[in-house]
Amino acid sequence: MSRQQITTDVAIIGAGIAGLWLHNRLNQAGYHAVLIENGKIGQGQTLSSQGIIHGGSKYALNGILSKASQVISNMPARWKSCLEGKGEIDLTSVKKLAEHQLLWSKDRLSSKMVSFFASKALSSRMQSVPLQNRPALFQDPAFKGALYQLDEPVLDVPSLLEALVKPFHDRMLAVPKESTYAWQKQGDHLSSLTVDSYEIQAQHFVFTAGEGNEAILNALNISKPAMQRRPLQMLLCKSKQTDKPLPAIYAHSLGSGSKPIATISSHVNKSGEVVWYLGGNIAEQGVGKDKARLIEEAKLLLSDILPWFELPELDWATHPVNRAEPQQSSLSRPDSAFVSSQGNMHICWPTKLALAPDLTDQVFKQLESAKLQAGAHKNPAFQHPQVAETLWDRAF
Template sequence: MTTSATHIELDIAIIGGGVAGLWLANRLQSQGYKFALFEHKALGSDQTMASQGMIHGGMKYTLSGMLTGASEAIADMPQHWRACLCGEGDVDLRNTRILSDHFFLWSGDSITAKLTSFLASKATRGRVDPVSDERRPPLLRHKDFNGSLYRLVDIVLDAHSLVTNLAHNIEPHCFLIDGEQTRFLKDADGNAYLRIERDQAPLEIRAKRFIFTAGQGNASLLSQLGLDSPAMQIRPLQQVMVKHHHPFHFFGHCLGAETTPRLTISSHALNKHEQVWYLGGSLAERGATMDADELIEQAKQELAELIPWVDLSEAEWATLAINRAEPLQPNFARPDNAFIAPANGCNNLLVGWPTKLTLAPNLANQALDLLAQAGITPGNQSSGLQGLLPKPDIAPTPWETAFPAAMSKEESLMLKLQEELVEAYDEDQDEPYGVESFTDNNKDQH
């Protein structure tokens, strides 16, 4: 017996619940569009939660000693984000946690005269300032530090808090879909639609525009429709996580001989007594081809050379392999800006990559421009999906996964007690109180 599908009509359907999709969804809501966002794992999974949270204005792309297309494309982004954090921008981020209102550029040795002159030039005024010895952060206040240090007027956000804030703003419009039960199809007119199989009637979702913001997943979504354009490139990374008890809360790029930072450090609290240093930069790029143990040894050597006064002998180490998905560029170049464009061979599909966390607002602006050019105006109605699909969770951070919280003494004692009760119950099936009734009847005593 065939069950007819339940049909849903939307203005916009976003596929992918990372920062790009969530930011765009916030903009669509404020404009009054009839929209929904669909995620098949957890919100912020993969690239977004793996971000170091640095909302920068491109100064890390100037290490050749000159302004570049990449540095200028995002020069205004920190100001844009600051307005949103104050509740005065196009997206309300007032509930997002700021980890730091600045970060640093620093060198283990003195940097080249060319770069020193550039960082002190008028071209960088208001974006970077030299730091005097008495104002150095605690990590670099040691007598053996003799490098150069600059302070960037950029910000660092807690990625988990950011995703939670963005998702909360649009909670009625976020839905979890089962990747095994969901399929993109194309009708005879060349329009994509989404079919979701369920125990109840299947859902058939049509939209004036589908927008793929699924990062690396965009390629597989396109392949379901028999498409391969816009094409994607993958930039693999392997980040290192260092769990330690030192109080050094630090965010910064270490300058090396290359035009990308030698090492990037961001700090993330794990609990009241421990934090994790999350290491990126050239180390993470080189680490993409190493096994985890080899990369950890490389990270230990780097830190021992750059900050030898910090004892990490008791630290715990882990790595995270992650693919950064970007639009395909000539010669595998790094994209300067966010990207979104129509898919060739499908009338109602846009495909986008923000390329950097910083540029999520830029992608949303481009998407809204494309919708306006196509004459797609807001419907200002409910999606009609409430109660038909479950809600997605927020993804955990990489360090929460790598270093799961240890049990407290109380939790350990309770678990031991419950195990003993299970054993006692198994030995005597006539026991009048099973574990469940015992714990229920004795909650107050516990």
């Protein structure tokens, strides 16, 4: 079978947030970059995220500014600049679900103490919310806890993907999901990739395929860096009562520990229903649990952390997701975005949605160090990948 040849300066494998951000930046900078996807855009970790542009607040709930909280601290401002049309990528079309996240503690001394210490460590990013500025859910007189506002926006991820896809969609290559990747190397130099009916030649290859990086590294006999998976079992719920929809909430619930008991974000499905998406400690502890058991635990949790709110009858679903990251000791969370360059191959994991710009910075440094030159490329027409369906529209 004859193959079509595609030439480019940089070939990027994997169309999640990391690959899309890098693809935009490279093409805007005058390089030619082709993004290769063997499924739907954002189908993995990206559309499984809650859309939170973290600034490190939840990593400092013990009152200590950890390395992770410091590394990510400037990301909200950087994203906000893009959302206002002043940053490195134009995200003015992206829908903001919330300008700020909230963090609340119940009427218990232990959780109030966590809130207190966090507010001291994060005084510039975390402010107490006065009663008149609170969402209706937290204006109820029965709510006796503390409420803080975090300077971290929440984005609608589908609209984010659309904004990143639109400018250079013609430089995105769709290949069948079952495609086999064949790599051609000359010594330590990767010269081309053969997949489906295409041969892609590039000066550099960047792997941003999330979990898919593992298969790529195995095929290339690269043992380091190794990949780890930190699994979650997220939960989703929506009201069964059309006259009693769930209120929109974007907030972390605090207990006595240094992690949120639960993180709740709200998303509107194509039927116009508000869906709550639950992460945090319940998602971490839910790994491996029977679906019915986890849902029962989630029902009890919501009753416990929102005791003043009368919940409607709910439909429930669970969603397992693996966080793919560079391997750490004891499967701990990496502090920052990760790039490992080996010759003209660059192995990447953003580790967080918010860190996609930081990952791109790291890749640019490697490419500039390698003296990447922009070339002229004229390629045949090819199929382009589409954005995956939202989780809230396929979970129920």
